[in-house]
Amino acid sequence: MEQKHVGIRDVAKAAGVSVTTVSHVLNETPYARTSADTRRKVKEAAKALGYGPNRMAQSLRTKRSGMIGLLSEEIATTPHAGRIILGAQETARRHDLTLVIINSERDASDSTHRADVDALVDRQVDGILYATMYHREISLPANLSGTPAVLIDAVDRAGLVASVVPDEVGGARTAVQALLDAGHRRIGFLNNSDDVPATRGRLQGYREVLDATGVQFDESLVLSAVSEPAEGYAAALRILSADNPPTALFCYNDRMAMGAYRAAAELGLTIPRDLSIVGFDNQQIIAENLHPGLTTVALPHYEMGAWAVETLVELIQGHEEHALPTHYPTVLPCPLVTRESIAAPRG
Amino acid sequence: MEQKHVGIRDVAKAAGVSVTTVSHVLNETPYARTSADTRRKVKEAAKALGYGPNRMAQSLRTKRSGMIGLLSEEIATTPHAGRIILGAQETARRHDLTLVIINSERDASDSTHRADVDALVDRQVDGILYATMYHREISLPANLSGTPAVLIDAVDRAGLVASVVPDEVGGARTAVQALLDAGHRRIGFLNNSDDVPATRGRLQGYREVLDATGVQFDESLVLSAVSEPAEGYAAALRILSADNPPTALFCYNDRMAMGAYRAAAELGLTIPRDLSIVGFDNQQIIAENLHPGLTTVALPHYEMGAWAVETLVELIQGHEEHALPTHYPTVLPCPLVTRESIAAPRG
DNA sequence: CTGAAAGCGCTTACAG
DNA sequence: CTGAAAGCGCTTACAG
Numbered sequence: 001m002e003q004k005h006v007g008i009r010d011v012a013k014a015a016g017v018s019v020t021t022v023s024h025v026l027n028e029t030p031y032a033r034t035s036a037d038t039r040r041k042v043k044e045a046a047k048a049l050g051y052g053p054n055r056m057a058q059s060l061r062t063k064r065s066g067m068i069g070l071l072s073e074e075i076a077t078t079p080h081a082g083r084i085i086l087g088a089q090e091t092a093r094r095h096d097l098t099l100v101i102i103n104s105e106r107d108a109s110d111s112t113h114r115a116d117v118d119a120l121v122d123r124q125v126d127g128i129l130y131a132t133m134y135h136r137e138i139s140l141p142a143n144l145s146g147t148p149a150v151l152i153d154a155v156d157r158a159g160l161v162a163s164v165v166p167d168e169v170g171g172a173r174t175a176v177q178a179l180l181d182a183g184h185r186r187i188g189f190l191n192n193s194d195d196v197p198a199t200r201g202r203l204q205g206y207r208e209v210l211d212a213t214g215v216q217f218d219e220s221l222v223l224s225a226v227s228e229p230a231e232g233y234a235a236a237l238r239i240l241s242a243d244n245p246p247t248a249l250f251c252y253n254d255r256m257a258m259g260a261y262r263a264a265a266e267l268g269l270t271i272p273r274d275l276s277i278v279g280f281d282n283q284q285i286i287a288e289n290l291h292p293g294l295t296t297v298a299l300p301h302y303e304m305g306a307w308a309v310e311t312l313v314e315l316i317q318g319h320e321e322h323a324l325p326t327h328y329p330t331v332l333p334c335p336l337v338t339r340e341s342i343a344a345p346r347g
Numbered sequence: 348m349e350q351k352h353v354g355i356r357d358v359a360k361a362a363g364v365s366v367t368t369v370s371h372v373l374n375e376t377p378y379a380r381t382s383a384d385t386r387r388k389v390k391e392a393a394k395a396l397g398y399g400p401n402r403m404a405q406s407l408r409t410k411r412s413g414m415i416g417l418l419s420e421e422i423a424t425t426p427h428a429g430r431i432i433l434g435a436q437e438t439a440r441r442h443d444l445t446l447v448i449i450n451s452e453r454d455a456s457d458s459t460h461r462a463d464v465d466a467l468v469d470r471q472v473d474g475i476l477y478a479t480m481y482h483r484e485i486s487l488p489a490n491l492s493g494t495p496a497v498l499i500d501a502v503d504r505a506g507l508v509a510s511v512v513p514d515e516v517g518g519a520r521t522a523v524q525a526l527l528d529a530g531h532r533r534i535g536f537l538n539n540s541d542d543v544p545a546t547r548g549r550l551q552g553y554r555e556v557l558d559a560t561g562v563q564f565d566e567s568l569v570l571s572a573v574s575e576p577a578e579g580y581a582a583a584l585r586i587l588s589a590d591n592p593p594t595a596l597f598c599y600n601d602r603m604a605m606g607a608y609r610a611a612a613e614l615g616l617t618i619p620r621d622l623s624i625v626g627f628d629n630q631q632i633i634a635e636n637l638h639p640g641l642t643t644v645a646l647p648h649y650e651m652g653a654w655a656v657e658t659l660v661e662l663i664q665g666h667e668e669h670a671l672p673t674h675y676p677t678v679l680p681c682p683l684v685t686r687e688s689i690a691a692p693r694g
Numbered sequence: 695c696t697g698a699a700a701g702c703g704c705t706t707a708c709a710g
Numbered sequence: 711c712t713g714a715a716a717g718c719g720c721t722t723a724c725a726g
Contacts, residue, residue, distance in 0.1 A: 007704085008704065017712075017713085018713045019704080019713085020705085020712070020713050020714080020715095021711090021712060021713070023704075023705060023706085024705095024706095024712090027705080029706085032706095032711085032712090033711055034711065035711060035712090038711080038712085050490075052465055052468065052469040053469060053703080053704070054407070054469065054471060054702090054703050055469045055471065055704095056406045056412065056470070056471050056702090056703080056704090057407050057702070057705090057718090058704055059403045059718090060401070060403050060404050060702090060703080060704075060705095060717095060718045060719065060720085061703085061704050061706085061717080061718050062705065062706095063718075065403065067470075081429070082428070082429075086450060089449075089450050098447065098449070098466060098470065099447075099448065100445065100446075100447050100448075101432075101446070101447075101448045102436075103432065103436050118399055119445060121399065122399040122400060122401065122402045123402045123403070123414075123445065124401060124403050143397075229636045255632075255636075258636060262638065285602075285630075285632055285633065286632065289576045289577075289602075289605060352719090354718095354719060354720085355719065355720065355721095356719085364696075365696065365697045365698080366697085366719090366720080366721090367696070367697055367698080367699095367721085368695090368696060368697070370720075370721060370722085371721095371722095374721080376721090376722085379695085379696090380695055380696090382695060382696095385696085400719080400720070401718090401719050401720065403718090403719080403720090404702090404718070404719035404720040405720055405721075406702090406720090407701095407703065407704085407719080407720075407721095408701080408702050408719085408720050408721045408722085409702085409721065409722095410702075
């Protein structure tokens with residue numbers, strides 16, 4: 001039906017007015033006064049013709065594309081990423097912004113990253129979101145500096161751009177507190193062996209809350225391993241077979257917790273009767289389907305995506321005064337998701 | 348640094364030539380002859396100024412935006428979706444196309460879908476990819492008809508637009524054949540209870556390969572349930588506790604297989620010694636981390652994304668002659684991923 | 695081999 | 711309250 005593109009001129013002709021007037025009524029230009037009758041005629045003509053303004057032409061004229069770019073490392077292939085996209089997209093839509101997503105490989109070269117940024121800049125995006133697949137410290141492509149930007153789940157080594165990350169310390173405190181509240185005092189920690197912010201933050205939270213409760217920190221209760229089920233299994237087996245084993249385990253993530261479940265089963269330990277476990281990440285498919293369901297701490301992916309867009313919008317509009325100094329990353333809470341893997345210690 | 352936008356005029360000025368010439372050398376216009384010296388000067392000036400053409404201005408002029416839209420239902424939140432995006436994006440990049448992703452809610456209204464299509468059309472995308480979160484039959488928004496489009500993991504009820512789906516029948520044949528090859532003859536099938544193409548196709552494949560092998564179809568061996576771990580567990584418990592239970596289970600998906608593993612464990616059955624299991628989907632986190640690893644059939648998500656973009660590019664370029672009649676959906680193979688859950692039946 | 699000029703579809707001072 | 715005209719940054723016949 002709309003074989004040939006219908007433009008603002010067609011609407012003007014149909015309504016018997018000038019294109020100027022059509023533009024004013026369709027955009028509801030605040031200072032432009034138009035008669036009710038004219039407005040009606042224009043709107044009717046536009047609807048009848050199925051007119052939609054050519055956004056590229058608009059952008060060219062207004063210097064605002066209404067698009068923001070989301071540059072992400074492997075985001076499309078990592079399980080949590082979807083919620084970042086969702087949070088960003090729903091928020092973007094609320095601001096009438098279209099999200100353009102570019103997925104780069106995890107270990108892409110600097111020049112690839114620069115090319116991705118250039119692609120976005122050439123497309124005149126109004127701002128850029130830069131997301132990593134897990135909480136990391138990164139250096140940004142130099143050509144990003146000309147465009148408003150915010151980092152998601154990452155902090156800028158140079159401390160120049162706004163960023164939002166999960167509250168690793170607080171999340172760990174929450175998780176361990178749940179164990180303490182249930183009465184546990186010997187709490188093992190299966191930590192990640194990578195030197196990333198989450199590793200350090202979760203250890204810090206673990207220690208802080210133990211301190212606050214007056215429980216002596218016991219180094220032998222903390223094991224580091226690759227944060228996957230197989231390694232979590234091995235580490236759990238080791239710690240649970242030791243003398244004076246812990247009555248509860250705080251796992252760096254749900255994947256390691258998955259391994260810990262298997263270790264417990266092999267050792268004849270029933271969860272949570274003989275062993276309480278708390279995870280981190282709230283990775284749906286794991287936490288919901290382990291038996292019993294895994295109590296864990298959720299990462300605020302959706303919220304980070306939403307926050308990032310809100311902040312980007314402020315940057316674009318030049319309301320930076322409202323924003324905090326960008327070198328302090330914004331930290332979002334990690335709430336506890338209670339299922340059935342925690343009980344009081346035996347006896 | 349690049350405070351004010353550098354345009355083609357700046358390059359022309361710096362190189363001491365006209366904008367026409369700059370355009371020709373930068374775009375390598377085939378019929379335009381330029382001296383080697385001019386080309387060098389232009390390229391140097393462009394690089395020195397960090398010039399990148401304004402894609403919106405280009406598009407406005409050329410009527411080709413170089414963008415294709417990916418409209419998806421919940422794609423960002425479903426575990427497999429990432430691979431569709433990845434396949435589509437890598438292929439798009441190879442064709443110098445930018446992918447614009449719009450995520451719509453699963454049960455969005457028709458008007459929301461229309462609005463999403465309009466958003467893409469207003470942005471002048473050259474074509475649209477429409478993806479669903481699992482193999483489905485759908486009706487397309489009417490306003491899609493003006494734009495080249497291809498469906499991913501979905502077929503058009505009206506049979507008008509090109510589409511690509513997994514070979515459900517073939518995948519099921521492959522899965523069941525693996526069980527037959529191991530020597531099983533009593534093979535249970537835990538099917539999905541939803542009336543979707545995968546349910547029908549996988550049942551068909553199961554029957555076909557049984558027939559081909561001369562194994563009598565036994566209705567009591569086929570159970571239908573919600574395709575989740577809990578229901579898979581219940582169904583497996585039921586079928587394995589019956590008289591003359593099957594020696595192997597073909598599960599509609601890995602999630603149900605996950606439940607079947609638990610049922611087997613409770614029944615004291617060791618996999619694969621006492622019971623062989625084959626799944627469908629190759630959902631990484633499940634299939635890899637179940638013990639023993641789950642042999643399953645992979646869905647060609649990446650390939651569907653890639654195929655869809657290739658086909659869309661042909662449609663855009665008007666090479667439809669190459670394409671098959673669009674009312675036959677293209678079907679892509681589902682290969683077996685062998686792990687450790689299949690062995691010969693006991694005794 | 696090179697350049698002047700029209701025009702893609704809009705918005706926006708500006709004039710009336 | 712309404713409209714003629716300039717111009718956003720490019721590409722592309724066309725002329726030379």
